[in-house]
Amino acid sequence: MAHALVVDDDAFTLEALATVIKDEGLTVGTAGTLKEARAEILRRTPDIVFIDLQLPDGFGPALFGDLEPRAGVVFVVITGHATVESAVDALKAGAADYLVKPVNLQRVTAMLGRLPQAGDLKAEIGALRGELRRMGRFGSMIGTSPAMQQVYDQISRVAPTALSVMLVGQSGTGKEVAAQTIHQMSARHKRDFIAVNCGAISPRLIESEMFGHERGAFTGADRQHQGYFERANGGTLFLDEITEMPIELQVKLLRVLETGVFMRVGSTREMITDVRLIAATNRDPELAVQEGKLRLDLYHRLNVFPIDLPPLAERDDDVELLAQSFLDELNTRHGMKKHFPSGVKDMLRSYTWPGNVRELRNYVQRAHIMSRPESDSTAVVPIQISLSTPAASSTVTIPFGMSLDEADRLLILATLQQCGGVKARTAEVLGISLKTLYNRLLDYRLLGASDDDKEVGAEEESDA
Known part of the structure; x- marks a missing residue:
């Protein structure tokens, strides 16, 4: 039988918690000070x-050190003043959650209901770390770059707790995937x-929804309609573009975040x-707070644990890994075994991806759709330059010792990228004929000798 310990110098809180815990089938010990708790x-x-x-003889979370070596112990801090600072302090000390006085006893019941799962979370997170080393995956997330390693560390820390998380990042950086990973690594993952x-x-309609x-x-x-808070009860609710x-x-x-209580539209009955x-x-x-788009008090309540998701431009090491993962998904779905030709890999490495992972x-x-059915490689399609973002760098760096052929290749590919894949414009900028450009791209294996290519060459010869 599971055992709980309640440590509080407030007799009413002590008695209320002990009663609920006993009703849930656990044994319970009580203490009013750190000294009594240690006994x-x-x-x-x-x-x-x-x-x-805060206890009469010291800071409550100081007790965590007494139990830290013993795996599977869940700590919940009780505070009379819910502030961002107190929540963060409790988290850093090792708390999995915190309760605000007067304590919501329904929340306590829910915490106890998840207790059997909580002890396994550290082992599950360790297994995910092993998967990251072997396959470059961390839950639903992919990438091994230093920027993502930092994100994984933050997720590993906050996922086993019940604290609110604020994910901040550009469109297409994978905020929903990060939220799913946090859920998968929490005690709520079965809900x-x-x-x-x-x-x-x-x-x-948003209030009704x-x-x-x-x-x-x-x-x-x-x-009657059940809203998201009712359907997500016991699980995780992800609010994108808050x-x-x-x-x-x-x-x-x-109010819901602070009390766990809400009412359906058209009802006077409170629900938990x-x-x-x-x-x-x-x-x-x-x-957003300064512009009046986000309430300051809500921001503080949500921003207990912020996580910044890096843009893909800061994850150079992850581009090919992500691209291969997406290609593997498509191959599995369509029963194919296509691979990226070297020309596509060159473009993947040289482009800055302003649209991030989604782009x-x-x-x-x-590239997969445009490939020939009989081909074992994807098509080499030009990257569509985003009109809403700055173009890639207009300079090409040629390191000392690079061959003329390689320098020529870099210049042609960079110019093609700057011109949004428009070959006629690329040839004009480079001062070469369109036929010459096509021949070079064929040499670089960026084109196949399709009928369209032959028509372009024939058209240029007739123009000459």
Whole structure:
């Protein structure tokens, strides 16, 4: 039978927690000071510890050190003043979650219900680290670059807790994939992960979608509807583009996060939810606060543990790994065994990918679709330069000792990229004929001798 320890100098909180824990079938020990808690630990090692942040004889999380060598102990901090600083301090000290006084007893019940899973999380995270070393994968995420290693370290730290997470990154950097990985590595992984794009829901319907509605609550509400908070109960709710949520709804979201209580639209009955919230934005969240797009109090509540996702331009080592993974998926789906020709690999390495991982995935899909059915390699299709982002560098670096042929190749490929893959324009910029350009690209294995290529060569010869 699992054993809990409650450490608090407030008699009411101590009694309420002990009663709930006993009702859930656990044995429980109680203490009002660190000294008493240490004596309880000597009697029996607990599986879960609920401890007040401030005790008469010291800082509550100081007790963590007494149990740190013993695997599987879950720590939950209790505080009368929920602040970003106290939450972060508790997390750094080793807490898995924190409760705000007056304690929400339904949340305590939910924590106890997840207790059997929590002890295995460290082993699961260790297994993921092994998979990263072998295959370059970390949960649903792919990449071994230093920038991503830092992200994995942060996820490993925060995933086993119940704290809110704020993911910040450009569009296409994989924020939803990161949120899924956090969910997979948490004690909630057997429950639902629900992703919501706040910018894709009509402002008129977003409250109903979030909290649900009763039949007849408004025109068209012909039946009762469960909202995302109700459906995600016990699991994880991912709110993408949180700054697109209407300000008036952000107030209600804050209340749910602080109390775990909400009401369906058209109802006066409060409902309890136990949801782990992960939010994301492609904006600078502090700038969004200044612009009135994000409430300051909600930002502080969500930003307990921020994680910045790096753009693909800062992940050079990961481009080929990601591209190969996308190609493997397509090959499996279509029963093929296509590979990238050297010309595609050159372009993958030289392009800056302003559209991030999403742009890379789209490119691989185009290269796969455009390939000939009988060919064992993907097609060499030009990368579509984004009109909304600056072009790649307009300079080419030629290191000392490089051969003239290799320098010539680099110059042609860089110019082709600058011209958005338009070969006529590329030939004009380089001051060579279109036929010469095509011949060079054939030499570089960037083209096949298709009928279209032959027609271009024939057309140029007739023009001459």
